[in-house]
Amino acid sequence: MRILSWFYLALIFGFIFLPVVVLVLFSFQDSRLPIPPFDGPTLKWYVNVIGDRDLMAALANSLIVSLISAAVALTLGFLAAQGLSRIHLPGSVAMRGLMIAPMTVSYLIIALGLLNVFNSIGIRPSLWTTGIGHVVINLPLCFAIIFAAMGDHQKNAERAARDLGASDMHVMFLVTAPMLMPALLAAYFLSVTFSWDEFIIAYLLTRFDVTLPVEIWSMLRSGLSPATNAIGSLVFLVSVALLFLLEFTVFRKQKT
Amino acid sequence: MSIEKTEKIRAFGFVVPALLWTVAFFVIPFAVMVVLSLAHLEGRDVVQTFDLGNYVRIFSEPSLVKGIVVSLEITFVVTIVSVLLAWPLAWIIAMQVPKKWQRLAIMLAVLPFWTSYVVRSYSWALVLGENGVVMQTLIGIGILDEPIQIMATRTATIIGFVHFFVMLLTLTIYSNLVQLSPNYARAAQDLGASIWNTMRLVIVPLTLPGIMTGAFLTFVLCIGDYITPQILGGGNELTMPQLIMLQLGRRGDFPMASALSIVLMCIVTLAYFASARWLKMERV
Numbered sequence: 001m002r003i004l005s006w007f008y009l010a011l012i013f014g015f016i017f018l019p020v021v022v023l024v025l026f027s028f029q030d031s032r033l034p035i036p037p038f039d040g041p042t043l044k045w046y047v048n049v050i051g052d053r054d055l056m057a058a059l060a061n062s063l064i065v066s067l068i069s070a071a072v073a074l075t076l077g078f079l080a081a082q083g084l085s086r087i088h089l090p091g092s093v094a095m096r097g098l099m100i101a102p103m104t105v106s107y108l109i110i111a112l113g114l115l116n117v118f119n120s121i122g123i124r125p126s127l128w129t130t131g132i133g134h135v136v137i138n139l140p141l142c143f144a145i146i147f148a149a150m151g152d153h154q155k156n157a158e159r160a161a162r163d164l165g166a167s168d169m170h171v172m173f174l175v176t177a178p179m180l181m182p183a184l185l186a187a188y189f190l191s192v193t194f195s196w197d198e199f200i201i202a203y204l205l206t207r208f209d210v211t212l213p214v215e216i217w218s219m220l221r222s223g224l225s226p227a228t229n230a231i232g233s234l235v236f237l238v239s240v241a242l243l244f245l246l247e248f249t250v251f252r253k254q255k256t
Numbered sequence: 257m258s259i260e261k262t263e264k265i266r267a268f269g270f271v272v273p274a275l276l277w278t279v280a281f282f283v284i285p286f287a288v289m290v291v292l293s294l295a296h297l298e299g300r301d302v303v304q305t306f307d308l309g310n311y312v313r314i315f316s317e318p319s320l321v322k323g324i325v326v327s328l329e330i331t332f333v334v335t336i337v338s339v340l341l342a343w344p345l346a347w348i349i350a351m352q353v354p355k356k357w358q359r360l361a362i363m364l365a366v367l368p369f370w371t372s373y374v375v376r377s378y379s380w381a382l383v384l385g386e387n388g389v390v391m392q393t394l395i396g397i398g399i400l401d402e403p404i405q406i407m408a409t410r411t412a413t414i415i416g417f418v419h420f421f422v423m424l425l426t427l428t429i430y431s432n433l434v435q436l437s438p439n440y441a442r443a444a445q446d447l448g449a450s451i452w453n454t455m456r457l458v459i460v461p462l463t464l465p466g467i468m469t470g471a472f473l474t475f476v477l478c479i480g481d482y483i484t485p486q487i488l489g490g491g492n493e494l495t496m497p498q499l500i501m502l503q504l505g506r507r508g509d510f511p512m513a514s515a516l517s518i519v520l521m522c523i524v525t526l527a528y529f530a531s532a533r534w535l536k537m538e539r540v
Contacts, residue, residue, distance in 0.1 A: 019368065022388075080275070083268060083269070084267075105524075108497050108501075228375070
């Protein structure tokens with residue numbers, strides 16, 4: 001059983017890592033095609049990619065859109081969770097359902113819906129419209145994560161603070177938000193990740209200023225190139241570095 | 257006004273911004289899409305009519321019917337293969353890997369999640385291409401004489417999808433498995449069940465919520481994805497999202513694209529009702 005387990009583990013990890021290994025390895029390829037035989041290593045494609053103005057502009061756009069849209073989604077989601085958990089309103093269940101609904105709809109459909117509306121009222125595609133779309137997909141996620149993290153001890157602490165004379169704002173910033181910090185961070189980072197990596201909404205709702213996935217997509221049109229490997233590897237390494245940083249700082253603290 | 261009532265109004269005030277956002281940018285676009293799906297194209301102009309012409313076409317025009325069939329076939333195969341590959345992986349990590357290494361093992365198992373989605377499909381195109389690593393290796397060790405075509409076929413799409421969803425399903429099944437008490441397996445074995453029967457009759461049924469949650473997510477994400485079939489499958493067999501994008505791009509046929517989207521949404525809703533009784537999102 002043990003040997004069989006390790007064998008399966010090796011096989012499936014091989015499958016899972018195969019494309020990543022090939023991606024990173026051939027980003028160091030010397031010739032113009034990222035296919036075997038490997039004839040590197042060279043860093044010229046990285047130099048090439050970092051010097052590419054369009055690509056770097058797209059990267060900056062992606063950062064801006066993801067950081068801001070995630071912040072908006074987090075704020076809206078936090079407020080809504082706060083309102084819906086505190087007191088039972090008429091129609092609470094329906095409101096919760098409505099908030100969660102976009103999660104079950106394909107991004108393509110959300111993008112097409114927004115495109116229809118923006119077209120008909122004459123709003124041109126831009127990073128703003130993309131940001132709006134990204135808030136739509138991340139709001140349910142933020143709401144669900146934060147709502148699930150709000151428990152009874154939360155409510156008791158808030159009530160105690162209010163009884164002791166704290167204002168609503170004080171309760172929210174000094175009691176609720178710190179108690180929910182792990183959930184808030186998780187919701188924010190997940191939202192940033194989803195927005196950062198999102199393709200179809202950004203593809204349909206941007207035109208001249210594009211995000212990174214859309215720019216990479218247009219690189220693919222001109223065929224295989226180690227430059228695509230280089231930008232892909234770069235993004236991967238940065239994400240993994242961030243992931244490990246979070247794992248060993250924020251989420252490590254939360255457990256102790 | 258009673259205190260109770262002012263409290264309620266205040267709580268509602270917190271919910272309003274998120275509700276407004278959802279209504280403005282989700283509910284209204286959806287309503288517009290439904291109305292638009294009843295319109296049709298004359299030349300390059302959209303003429304608003306209220307008939308089911310687009311829907312009739314979707315279910316009668318061979319190329320569109322084929323899109324639905326291809327999408328469903330790919331999605332079913334991907335979901336089933338992914339579950340079959342992910343379950344043993346999740347089980348090995350949960351049961352055979354020492355406790356203190358488990359978190360690391362899971363992080364490693366989903367590490368390629370962190371490559372960008374577009375780049376991941378591109379990497380598979382590199383791997384599976386005619387001169388790619390797989391073909392070169394198979395020819396090198398003498399299994400094949402010449403490369404066989406995988407790229408731009410359904411197989412490539414399925415491999416790309418399975419790679420992504422194995423990671424997703426491993427997560428949902430693993431988090432289900434670690435919540436199970438080891439006593440279930442012990443009890444079954446004390447009562448004389450073989451390892452195989454313990455698995456089949458006790459452990460697997462107990463992980464159904466994890467399996468079904470992951471399978472539902474797989475179904476939804478897979479059937480709605482445009483990138484993977486477009487990069488890996490090519491243009492020979494179009495899936496529904498590819499057809500939708502084709503309507504938008506080539507012809508600017510927004511009514512038809514809307515109608516196709518609504519059909520796609522109905523399929524997802526059916527899948528939800530089919531799996532609803534096992535879905536316990538909060539347990540995963």
